[in-house]
Structure formats: structure tokens, C-alpha cells
Amino acid sequence: MVETAQLSSDAGGINDRVREAISSGKRPTRTILSSLLAVHDELGYLPDEAIRETAAIFDTTINEVWGVASFYTNFRFTPPGRHVVEVCWGPTCHLAGAPALIDSIQHMLRLSGEGDTEDGGVSLKYNTCLGACAQPPVLSIDHHLVGRLTADSAARAVSRVLDGA
Amino acid sequence: MSDRISLTIDGKQITAAPGTNVLQAALDVGKYVPYLCYYPGMKPFGACRMCIVEIEGGPPGTPASCTVPVSNGMVVTTDSPKLHAARRGIMDLLLAEHPHGCLTCHRIELCGPADICLRHVSVNDRCVTCPKNERCELKDTVRHLGMDMDTSLTYNNRHLPLAVSDPFWEMDMNLCIVCARCVRVCDEVRGDYALTLHQRSSRSLIGTSHGTSLLESGCEFCGACIDVCPTGALVERSYKWDKAVSVTTTVCPHCPVGCRMKLEVDKRGRLIRSIGDLGGQANRGQACYKGKFGLDFVNRKERLSRPLVRRNGRLEGASWDEALDEVSSRFADYRDGSFALIASPRGTNEDNYVAQKFARAVMMTNSVDTSSNLRPELVSPLRRLLGHGAGTNPLWDLEGSKGFLVVSSNMTEEQNVAAVPIKKAVNAGARLIVVDQRETELTRHAAMWIKPRPGSESVLVGGMIRTIMDESLDDHDFLADNCEGLDELKYALWKFDPIQVEALTGVPQDDLRAAARLFAEMKPAAVLYGLETVAAGLREGLVTALVNLVLVTGNLGKPSSGLYPLFLGANDQGSLDVGCAPTLLPGQASVADRSARERLERAWGASLPDTPGHSITHITRAINAGDVKALHVIGDSPNFTNGELDGFVEALERLEYLVVQDTFANRVTAAADVVLPSAAFAEKVGTYTNLERRVQLLRPALSPRDGQRPDWQTVSMIAARMGAEGFACQTPEEIFDEINNLVDDYGGITYERIGPGGLQWPCLAADMVDTPVLFETGFEARKARLGSLSLPPPPETVNGEYPMHLARGRVLHVTEGDLQIETVKGRNRIRRGEIVEMHPDDAAGIGVTQGDRVEVSSPRGKMQGMVSLTGTQRSLVSSTSLFGEMITSLEHDTSPDPMLRTPTLPLLPAKVTKVLEHVTAGTAGEDA
Known part of the structure; x- marks a missing residue:
């Protein structure tokens, strides 16, 4: 053959x-x-x-x-992580503590900005407005919104998803 | 002058052509406005904002003058405190990211390129990291603005990595000001799209897709991006740090396009750079890989520097007197027709005129030819049918053509710049038909790519003419007014029945008709042909058919139409004009033409032979038969060793006496009895006539070296020593004056009159203009003759050892197949698997199918590749390589003049065999 x-x-x-x-x-x-x-x-x-x-x-x-x-900055050229976490840093979320959210999530994921974790588990992105200004600060995890977060609860929300994967 | 726009610039009333932009209008009248992104000949971009002006009666504010077309009554101010402040502000921003040690250092005029400087500017940033060496437009602009360089902004070094792995070319994005001239020249002018702007806003930079190598990005290494770069961001690798002390404009010796090049020479007398001259009418600032990166052979140490004479079987150094005495005494024995002279493809009109005069008047033979005149049929039908043996229209006319037919020519490599206006026109909507078995760069731009069976090209063209006549798409008026022989043509066309044509060419009738309609409907249309894959016996018939095609569609005698024979040598047209051919006297008169001969006999004071001599294509046979016993070769030719002249070098052993004039030692000089060193093009005065009949002047960029002489002088000295009269000219200009006395078409051309744009013959008298387009006023006393068409004999059925044809092609980039760029010792190169296209029937015949590995062997070598069953012609296999592969091998070629070794793409007899051990590529499985 x-x-x-x-x-x-x-x-x-x-x-x-x-x-x-x-x-x-x-x-x-x-x-x-x-x-x-x-x-x-x-x-x-x-x-x-x-x-x-x-x-x-x-x-x-x-x-x-x-x-x-x-x-176009929204195109990526490498495969995305298994989960996509977007942190809103629009004005409302910013005032309501988005910087602290970003700090704690980045600390947990060992990232220093936007990007992918080393194991390819998570792609972290900043978003200028997720449109949920009534529940600041907001995260989107795999396109599901989670609102009224603190630095700790945000990190927990992200780690839950990671563990569940 | 009512069609011109009048406006005022800085208080001065000027006029400009409609559509001119304000910046160009100002520059045209000598009013400098600083600019960085604008470049003459390219579309305005409006990115750098340096050319801002204020316009009363124009756009409000401070518009960029490059983007504003002139309109009547405009009042333009190019300089005011407001504009000056704005420009300085813009420059501040640019310099905040551009290293500018070169502006602040007080030693800038004192330091050499390699000097160490640690004191005046920071080590990373000192001026010596920039190779631009005072040719920097950014720096000139800073000086024009009178800035003292204590910029108020914090300087940010971007620390971008250098791109220095590609052949010939280096890129330092730290020096880039993102004017995008390079991207635009590549897109707009060259049509290559090999560079792009990537990312956006402050992060945008120049690059390729994913930052890949130019080798796979579609780059043709023409260097246009380097030539337009205003800073040191893009540079040539060779002599990168060297500074020029003189610039001379001359003509490139590599091909018949005749690009005018500005040659830069450093203080050590080396040619360090060549830049296409914007004023050159044949190239308009463009060049190609050969002219851009292949002219520094003149610097090579291996240059022959003194005459060599064979003594006791060895070539030994001798003085010029000794060598010339020896040559002239030996040549005296061969005035019986057993002498032949082969002139150089790089010979000037003056060199080649003297050479043929020597052969005819002194050696009594018509055996004189140039080694690039391999296909005299390129123009002989034009001479016979139309009256002038030359291309009919200027090259840049092609920009305005609506249709093209390119037959058997790899012109993007062999006559590169001639293809630039074609690609430009095609990008603007013109339609291109390519007839070629090989895949070439132009096939990628073609609306139709037709691959006729080898040898059947003239049948195809005949079939197109038949369709055009059948469907009444011909230009009746043009035919009636200008042509004779129409009835014979119509009669001959009976044989070109589409069914018959399909059977002979293997091209489907529908394609044939589509091509004919396309060509007939696109007006004006031009025909370009190189005959590179056409066997000798079929060329005359094919060119005759092409002349007929042009005549029946009325594509002659008007701009942007006509016939373009694509020669190989730099001065092939001129060589024919001055009679450096075995059948032609100066003025392209036949050697059998008694009155032409008598005129020359009177002028030269000698009696001339009337039988045609041995041509370059028959010289090997003549030597082997003993008809030629003494040979005089003026060298610099690739054709002796590249396979075009089979057996030539071997035949040299049979000669009794061989004299060679050359620039470098090679296989031909090795066989010589006397070797005489030639001056190279960059050291010469003289003229070349390019493929559009343009006579251009060569000027010496370098002073001639000791021991090397221009070829005309060497030949004249031999002639004088043999006692011949009429070889006393002391300068090329005197020789040219002799030429313009004898060649009517050159009658009005003198060195004095040849300006930067050259002159296109016929230019009959000093008070007459030259002739860019032939036959514009009709065909004078005679009419154009439609040539007789006949079906060529059926092509010899290739059988025996090599039953098939191999058509090797070469393109800038491919989308299919594996391709990897690997970096070895800091240099990129391509690794890829070859694909062999076969007709399914042929593949079945040897028991292979899609993806199998085969070996293709030809008399010139072997290659392996994977079968693709996409071939459309039986008995034809084709394979396409990448230009990038060739350019890397040229870069690594250590021979003195590598561009002479550019591999040509002949059609070769071949056989295909299955490779038994299944070598796999990619993820494919092993043979079970």
C-alpha cells in the first residue's frame, strides 16, 4: 500500500x-x-x-x-488560554476598585499585565467597558459577568474556574 | 499655456500642470519646503506633516502641501513663524525616538566610520551606529529648521532588534521615522507588497508578516526601499559604513534595460553603492538586484591587471607592447576568413563598432558577433516586415497600456525594471496574458497564463489572429491604411483552425478564443517577447506571428502599444546598430547589400567581404570543423559557461590561436594564447543603446587602473600595429562621431546632445528630435508587411533518454508547500521541498500519483520533488523554485562577478523516474 x-x-x-x-x-x-x-x-x-x-x-x-x-489589537496570533478573563477598567469600575482587582488577579496568575499564563490556562485582558456599570467592579470570565467584586472575591472567582477546568 | 494652473508661492507667480501637488510645484520652481514622507513619483501620503504650508484660497489651517493639488489663484506661504514653530515641534517629536548623536557631536566631520568615540555621546547612540553618513534627509531637515538639538523632550531609545540576516539588506528600526516610503515604493512602484506597516499609532513600524525573512515575503531585492529611505534605517550591507566622496551617473551593464545608476565612490577609489537615478528615462529611479547589489565586481582584487602571453604552455605576465606585437603578428596569418571575433555583451557602441570594423576591414571576415546575440530572430522579422530592427516603443509607455502579451520571457529577472511598468499597469487594471511553460513572477500577475506545448507558440498566436479575424475584432482601418499582404495572411489563416490549434498546442479552444478577445479588446496593448524557451528554428515564425498580431489589432505607431524584443546583453540593440553581427553592417544593412558595403568601403578605405560570417550560435561548430582557426574573444559573458553555448569552452582547445580580452580570469582566458585586461564599465566612456533604442552615455566613476584598457583602444592598437588605417581615434567620442556619420539613425546623436534622458534613434540630424515611438507617422514610403504564416513542422518527438520537457520556473513567493526559513551562521536561507507538476497521464505512465517522490533528470542535472498532478500538458513537467533561494546563493557566491552567474531557466529535455525509497515530508506516513 x-x-x-x-x-x-x-x-x-x-x-x-x-x-x-x-x-x-x-x-x-x-x-x-x-x-x-x-x-x-x-x-x-x-x-x-x-x-x-x-x-x-x-x-x-x-x-x-x-x-x-x-x-487591530483585538486579533491575537497565538492560541488563547483555556479561559478568558477580562477585567473592566472603565471609569465606573476604576473608581470602584478595578486596580485592586487587577493587582490581585495578576498576582494570582503571575502576570504583570495583559497576557497568557505560562500553562496556557488563562488569557487576561483589560476591557474598557463591559457595560455593567451598575455592578462595579466587574469581571468577565469566559464571557460570563461577575459583579460587585473585591480583590479577594475576584481572585476566588478566577481560581474557581481554573480548578473546575 | 492655458492648461496650466497659476498660483503664487511665497510671493512668486508660478504655473504648474493640473493635478500637481503644491509641494511638487514649489520644488519644481526651486523653492524648498522640508518634507520627509513625500517622494517624487509616489502618491502623497501626508504622514510626516513636515511640508505644512498656509494657503489663501485653499484648505484652512496648515495643510500638508503634498496632499493639496494646485488650483488657480492659490496664494501659498511656505514659511512663517507659525509654520516654523509647528515644524520644529514635529521634529522634536520625531527626534524623541530617533538617535541623534550625529547632530550633537562636534567631531562629526572629523571622525571616520570606524573611529571609537566614547566621550561626546552615549556609547549606544553615537553617530557611528548610523550608516547614513551625511546622506540623511532627517538630518538635513533638522539643519534646515535651524534646530540646535537641545530637544525639550526626553529621548527614548526603543532598543529594537536589528534585522541583519537577509541577503544584501539590513534594517535598523531604531532609526526609522515611519514615513512608510519603503512600504509605498514596494507597493505602488514595484507592485511587490513585500513590506508592510504593522501595528498602529506610536507602535507602528516597518516589517514583514510575522517579522519573517524577506526571502519568503515576496521581496525581489531591487533595493528600492533602501534608495527611498530618508534615514539609516534601511541600508545595503556591503560597504555599509563607507562614505562616498564622489557620485557619477552612468549606465548599468547587466541587462538591456539600460538603467541609469548613480555610482558612489569612496576615498579609496572603491565603488561602494549604486542608486537608481530618478532622471534616467529607462528606469525612473528603479534598479534590480543585479544593478543594486552586483556592480561592485569592479573593486575585486582578482581583476586582470596586466597582459598575459602563453610561453612554453604557461600564461606569463608581459608588457602591453610585447602582447600587442605578438597578437598583431600572429593575426596577420588569419586574414583568409579563418578568423572570428566575439564581442562582449557589455561592450559599448564604440567598443563593438571598432571590433566589427577590425574584423571586416582588417581581418577580411564578417565573422563578428556578440556573445549575447543568441537569438538574432528577436529583431530580424521586425527589420524585414516593419523596416526597423528594434523595439518600437519606450518602456515606460507600458504604464499606460491596457493589455500585455508576454511570450517566453522571464523578464522580472532578466530585464527586471522593464517589468515594473507592467506590474504597475496591471495593478491599475490592465490585463496581462503570459505565454510560457515556466511559472515566472509575471504569471502571478496574469489574467491568463497559457502553457502551450513546447514548440507550438506560433501556432497559438496564429490561432489568436484567426479568432480575431473570424470575429472581426481586427483594426480594419489600420490594416487598410498601413499594411500589405492581408489577403495572403487571410489565406494562411485557414490552416489555423481552432480545432487544429487545440490539437497542436494542447490549449483548449475556449482559452484560445478568450485570449484572442482579451488581447483584441484591450487597447492599447503591447507585446513583449524573449524567446527563452523557443527552439532556434521556430523563433522566426513566432516573431512573425507576433508582428502580425500587433498589426491586425492596430497596436503599432501609437503610445503604449507595439513590440518589445527582450534582449539579454546590455548593448545588444546597439551592437546590431553598429554592425557587430555576422550578417549586418553598421546601420543594420545586410552584408550582401552592395551599396551599403560600398559606402563603408569608401569611408574605411578597405574592401569588405560580402558573405555572412559565423554567428555566435554556430561558432562552436565552425571551430570544430576547422573553419575558424583564430578567435578573438572580448569577454565578460555568462553564455560561454552557462550552458547556452554547448561545447564552446571545449572547442577552444582546437583553435590555433586565441586572444581574449576580459576583466577576470575564467575558463576562456585559461585557454587563451594572449590575455589582455579590459577596463570595466565603471571606468569607461561610451554609449549603450537599450532595448527601446535609447542611446545613453556611460561616464567613468572610477579612474582606469594601470594595465587595463578599454576594449576599443586595445582593438585599435592591434589594428594599427597590423598597419591598418582608420584606427587612429583617440577618444570614444571621436569613434561615436564616425558612427553617426555612417549610421543614419544615429545621424543627429552626439555626446553633447545626449542628456540625462538619452536619445532614442532614429534621430537623423542635429536639428531633428529623437523618436520615442516608431511608425507614429505611418510607414513612410512603404507599408508594413504582414508576414507569411505557416504551421511549423510538428515538434521533434523527444524520445530516447529524455522523453519529456522540464520547465523550471522561479517566483517571489509561493503559498503551497512546506517552507521554512532557517538561520545558518547569522544568515537566513530557505528550506523547502520541491514540487513537480505532472500531467496525470504521465504520472500514471510511470506509476506515481499525488504526493509520490520522483527524480527529474536532464542533461544539466537532477532534482527530486513531490508529485502534484496539476500539470495540464502531456510530456511536460514543471517545477517552481523561489527567487529567495537564488538570491541567497548569489550572495554566497564567491566568484568575482556573481550576477553573471544568475541561473537562467531554459526548457530542458528530461525524464522522470519514481524514487523508490519513500522519503517523506511533513506528517506523511512511510511507504508500507
């Missing part, structure tokens, strides 16, 4: 997932940006393959696509 080798290595089928995301039509992908958004929605980040595939589809070079992708 002769096995056929694929023309390119495709660990984890990322190329296929990228192509699927761009062509599946969940979002109209008429522009470079909408293609990138489709992949980002699907994979949670933009792998190198997404840049290449988008460049091939739009008959341009990887640099053009990268120029668009890197312009």
Missing part, C-alpha cells in the same frame, strides 16, 4: 479549519478583514496559516494581510 503524502504539513488540520472558516459563510468574507474575523471567531486566534490562506484567496502577499491583522 502506498500512502500519499500531503503536499504540505498540516499539523492538526489547521489549514482545513482556516479554509472552512473563511468559506463556510458564517460571516460574509468579502474583504481581508472579514476573512480574518471569520478565522478568529472559529479558532480564537489567527495562526500563520490564516495569514497565508487569506493572502492566497485575495491574491496578495502575506505582508498586506499582516498589515491589516496587526493593526
Whole structure:
């Protein structure tokens, strides 16, 4: 039996997932940006393959696509953590103690700013407003809001999620 | 002058063309306004805000003058206390992140590039970390603003890592002011998109996707980004720290485009940098990897520096007198037609004129040719059918073309800058048809890429003409007014039935019709052809078909249309014009033309042979047959050793006498009886005629070295020693005056008249203008003749050892396949697996399928790769490599003139065999 080798290595089928995301039509992908958004929605980040595939589809070079992708700070280029924690630091939350929340969560996660924990468990992001100004300060853990937190309760909320994972 | 806009700049009434921006209008009248992101020839960007002005009757506030088009009655103020303060504020911000030790140090004019400086500025930041060496536009602007550099802002060194691993090119983003000129020149002018701005706002910087190597980002290493960089952020690696003491503008010797280059020379007399000249009409400031990074061969120590004469079987040093005496006495024995002369592709018109005059008037033979004249059929049909053996239109006309047909030419590598206006036009909506078996960079820009069966190109073009006539898409008026032979053509077209064409070319009828319609509908359209993959016997027929195509669509005699033969050598057109060809006398007259011969005989005082001589393509055979016994080679040619002239070097052993003039020792000089050192292009005065008939002047950037002489002088001295009259010219200019007396098309061209833009022949008299577009006023006394078309004989069925054809291509970047950049000893290089495209039937024939590994062997070597069943032509395998792979090998090439060794992409006979042990790539499994 002769096995056929694929023309390119495709660990984890990322190329296929990228192509699927761009062509599946969940979002109209008429522009470079909408293609990138489709992949980002699907994979949670933009792998190198997404840049290449988008460049091939739009008959341009990887640099053009990268120029668009890197312009938007909400695109990430590495796989996200298993959980996403967003701390609101809008004015209301800020006044109600967001800095203390950030300090305690960062201390717990051993981070010094936004970013991913070393074990890939959590991606920490700052958010300019989560829209829950009536319950400051607010966290979003995997897109679920938790309000009226203190430094301690925030750290507990995050660690509960981590333990449950 | 009613179509010009009048406005006032700083109290001065000026006029400007509509659409000009205010900044350019001011610069054009000599009014300097500081600017950093603007660059002539590129779209305004408005990013640096340095060119702000105040305009009454224009936009309010202080608009950037580069973004405001001129309008009637504008009153522009370019300098006022308010503007000055604003500019200084902007500059403060720029300098807050730009190292500026070079501005504050009082020793700046005293230090050399390598001097150690620890006292005046901080060690990390001193001026010597910047390679710009007083060519910095930022620094000039600071000085213009009269700033004393006690900037009020805290300086922040960004400590960004340097990018110094790619070939030829280095990037220091700490010096970048994010004017984006480099990104824009790459996008707008070159059409490569190899660089981009990444991130945004204060963090934005120049780079590539994910910061990857230029080798895979689509870079063609033309150096345009370096040339436009206003700071030291982008520089050439070689001679990076060297400072120029002189700049001379001359013409690049690498290809027939004829780029005017500014050559910078340091105080030690070395050529340290070359920069495309914005005033050059053939290149408009552009260059390519060869001209940008391949001219410093003139500095090499290996340059031949004194004549060598073979004594007792060994080449030994000799004086010029000894060597010339020896040559002239031996040459005297070969005036019986057994002598041949091969001139250099880098020879000037003057060199090659003297060379052919020597061969004809002294050696009594027409066996004189240039070693780059491998495809004389590029222009011979044009001469026969149209009356002028030359390309018809200027290169930058192509910017305005709506359609292109490029046939068998890898022009982005061989005539790089000629492809720049094509890519620009295609990006602006023009349509490109490429006919080539090989994948080249232009196929990526093409609306249609047609791969006819090798040898069937003229059938394809004939089929296109047939479709155009059948569907009445031809230009009836043009044909009626200007052409003869239409009935014969129509009759001949009966044989080009689409079904027949499909059978012969392997191109589906629908594609054929689509291509014909596309070409006919896009007007004006231009045809460019290089004949690189076309066998010798088929070239005449193909070019004839292309001439017909251009004539039936009326694409001649108007701007942005016409025919562009793509030569290889820098002066191939000029060599034909001055008669450095075995069938042509000066003025491209046939050697059989009695009146032309008599005119020369009167001028030269000699009787001339009337039979054609041996051409470069037949010289090997002539030597082996004993017809040529003494050979005079003027060197600098890649073709002797790159496979184009099979067996040439071996045949040299059979000669009785071989004299070689060359810049470097090589396999040809090794076989010589006498070697005479040549001066290189950078040391020469003379003229080149480029592929658009533009005669341009070479000026010496370097003073000639001891022991090396320009080729015309060496040949003249040999001739004089043989007692010949008429070789007494002391300067190239005197020789050129002789040329313009004998070649009518050059009649009005003199050194004095050749300005920065050159002159395009025909320029018949001193009081007449030159001719950018041929046939604009029709075809004078005669009409253009439609050539006779016939089906070529069926291509020889390749069989025996190599039953297939291998078409190797090369492109700037690929999307499919594995590709890794690895860094070895600080230098990036590409690692990737080859993919071999095969027709499914061929693959089945040798029992392989998608993903299997095969070996392709040809007379020139072997390669392995993985099969992809995407081939569309039987008996044709193709494989595409990356330009990045070639450029790394050129960078590491230690031979004295590496750019001569750029591998060409011929169509090769080949065979494909299955590789038995299944070497896997990626995640593929082992052979079970």
C-alpha cells in the first residue's frame, strides 16, 4: 500500500479549519478583514496559516494581510488560554476598585499585565467597558459577568474556574 | 499655456500642470519646503506633516502641501513663524525616538566610520551606529529648521532588534521615522507588497508578516526601499559604513534595460553603492538586484591587471607592447576568413563598432558577433516586415497600456525594471496574458497564463489572429491604411483552425478564443517577447506571428502599444546598430547589400567581404570543423559557461590561436594564447543603446587602473600595429562621431546632445528630435508587411533518454508547500521541498500519483520533488523554485562577478523516474 503524502504539513488540520472558516459563510468574507474575523471567531486566534490562506484567496502577499491583522489589537496570533478573563477598567469600575482587582488577579496568575499564563490556562485582558456599570467592579470570565467584586472575591472567582477546568 | 494652473508661492507667480501637488510645484520652481514622507513619483501620503504650508484660497489651517493639488489663484506661504514653530515641534517629536548623536557631536566631520568615540555621546547612540553618513534627509531637515538639538523632550531609545540576516539588506528600526516610503515604493512602484506597516499609532513600524525573512515575503531585492529611505534605517550591507566622496551617473551593464545608476565612490577609489537615478528615462529611479547589489565586481582584487602571453604552455605576465606585437603578428596569418571575433555583451557602441570594423576591414571576415546575440530572430522579422530592427516603443509607455502579451520571457529577472511598468499597469487594471511553460513572477500577475506545448507558440498566436479575424475584432482601418499582404495572411489563416490549434498546442479552444478577445479588446496593448524557451528554428515564425498580431489589432505607431524584443546583453540593440553581427553592417544593412558595403568601403578605405560570417550560435561548430582557426574573444559573458553555448569552452582547445580580452580570469582566458585586461564599465566612456533604442552615455566613476584598457583602444592598437588605417581615434567620442556619420539613425546623436534622458534613434540630424515611438507617422514610403504564416513542422518527438520537457520556473513567493526559513551562521536561507507538476497521464505512465517522490533528470542535472498532478500538458513537467533561494546563493557566491552567474531557466529535455525509497515530508506516513 502506498500512502500519499500531503503536499504540505498540516499539523492538526489547521489549514482545513482556516479554509472552512473563511468559506463556510458564517460571516460574509468579502474583504481581508472579514476573512480574518471569520478565522478568529472559529479558532480564537489567527495562526500563520490564516495569514497565508487569506493572502492566497485575495491574491496578495502575506505582508498586506499582516498589515491589516496587526493593526487591530483585538486579533491575537497565538492560541488563547483555556479561559478568558477580562477585567473592566472603565471609569465606573476604576473608581470602584478595578486596580485592586487587577493587582490581585495578576498576582494570582503571575502576570504583570495583559497576557497568557505560562500553562496556557488563562488569557487576561483589560476591557474598557463591559457595560455593567451598575455592578462595579466587574469581571468577565469566559464571557460570563461577575459583579460587585473585591480583590479577594475576584481572585476566588478566577481560581474557581481554573480548578473546575 | 492655458492648461496650466497659476498660483503664487511665497510671493512668486508660478504655473504648474493640473493635478500637481503644491509641494511638487514649489520644488519644481526651486523653492524648498522640508518634507520627509513625500517622494517624487509616489502618491502623497501626508504622514510626516513636515511640508505644512498656509494657503489663501485653499484648505484652512496648515495643510500638508503634498496632499493639496494646485488650483488657480492659490496664494501659498511656505514659511512663517507659525509654520516654523509647528515644524520644529514635529521634529522634536520625531527626534524623541530617533538617535541623534550625529547632530550633537562636534567631531562629526572629523571622525571616520570606524573611529571609537566614547566621550561626546552615549556609547549606544553615537553617530557611528548610523550608516547614513551625511546622506540623511532627517538630518538635513533638522539643519534646515535651524534646530540646535537641545530637544525639550526626553529621548527614548526603543532598543529594537536589528534585522541583519537577509541577503544584501539590513534594517535598523531604531532609526526609522515611519514615513512608510519603503512600504509605498514596494507597493505602488514595484507592485511587490513585500513590506508592510504593522501595528498602529506610536507602535507602528516597518516589517514583514510575522517579522519573517524577506526571502519568503515576496521581496525581489531591487533595493528600492533602501534608495527611498530618508534615514539609516534601511541600508545595503556591503560597504555599509563607507562614505562616498564622489557620485557619477552612468549606465548599468547587466541587462538591456539600460538603467541609469548613480555610482558612489569612496576615498579609496572603491565603488561602494549604486542608486537608481530618478532622471534616467529607462528606469525612473528603479534598479534590480543585479544593478543594486552586483556592480561592485569592479573593486575585486582578482581583476586582470596586466597582459598575459602563453610561453612554453604557461600564461606569463608581459608588457602591453610585447602582447600587442605578438597578437598583431600572429593575426596577420588569419586574414583568409579563418578568423572570428566575439564581442562582449557589455561592450559599448564604440567598443563593438571598432571590433566589427577590425574584423571586416582588417581581418577580411564578417565573422563578428556578440556573445549575447543568441537569438538574432528577436529583431530580424521586425527589420524585414516593419523596416526597423528594434523595439518600437519606450518602456515606460507600458504604464499606460491596457493589455500585455508576454511570450517566453522571464523578464522580472532578466530585464527586471522593464517589468515594473507592467506590474504597475496591471495593478491599475490592465490585463496581462503570459505565454510560457515556466511559472515566472509575471504569471502571478496574469489574467491568463497559457502553457502551450513546447514548440507550438506560433501556432497559438496564429490561432489568436484567426479568432480575431473570424470575429472581426481586427483594426480594419489600420490594416487598410498601413499594411500589405492581408489577403495572403487571410489565406494562411485557414490552416489555423481552432480545432487544429487545440490539437497542436494542447490549449483548449475556449482559452484560445478568450485570449484572442482579451488581447483584441484591450487597447492599447503591447507585446513583449524573449524567446527563452523557443527552439532556434521556430523563433522566426513566432516573431512573425507576433508582428502580425500587433498589426491586425492596430497596436503599432501609437503610445503604449507595439513590440518589445527582450534582449539579454546590455548593448545588444546597439551592437546590431553598429554592425557587430555576422550578417549586418553598421546601420543594420545586410552584408550582401552592395551599396551599403560600398559606402563603408569608401569611408574605411578597405574592401569588405560580402558573405555572412559565423554567428555566435554556430561558432562552436565552425571551430570544430576547422573553419575558424583564430578567435578573438572580448569577454565578460555568462553564455560561454552557462550552458547556452554547448561545447564552446571545449572547442577552444582546437583553435590555433586565441586572444581574449576580459576583466577576470575564467575558463576562456585559461585557454587563451594572449590575455589582455579590459577596463570595466565603471571606468569607461561610451554609449549603450537599450532595448527601446535609447542611446545613453556611460561616464567613468572610477579612474582606469594601470594595465587595463578599454576594449576599443586595445582593438585599435592591434589594428594599427597590423598597419591598418582608420584606427587612429583617440577618444570614444571621436569613434561615436564616425558612427553617426555612417549610421543614419544615429545621424543627429552626439555626446553633447545626449542628456540625462538619452536619445532614442532614429534621430537623423542635429536639428531633428529623437523618436520615442516608431511608425507614429505611418510607414513612410512603404507599408508594413504582414508576414507569411505557416504551421511549423510538428515538434521533434523527444524520445530516447529524455522523453519529456522540464520547465523550471522561479517566483517571489509561493503559498503551497512546506517552507521554512532557517538561520545558518547569522544568515537566513530557505528550506523547502520541491514540487513537480505532472500531467496525470504521465504520472500514471510511470506509476506515481499525488504526493509520490520522483527524480527529474536532464542533461544539466537532477532534482527530486513531490508529485502534484496539476500539470495540464502531456510530456511536460514543471517545477517552481523561489527567487529567495537564488538570491541567497548569489550572495554566497564567491566568484568575482556573481550576477553573471544568475541561473537562467531554459526548457530542458528530461525524464522522470519514481524514487523508490519513500522519503517523506511533513506528517506523511512511510511507504508500507
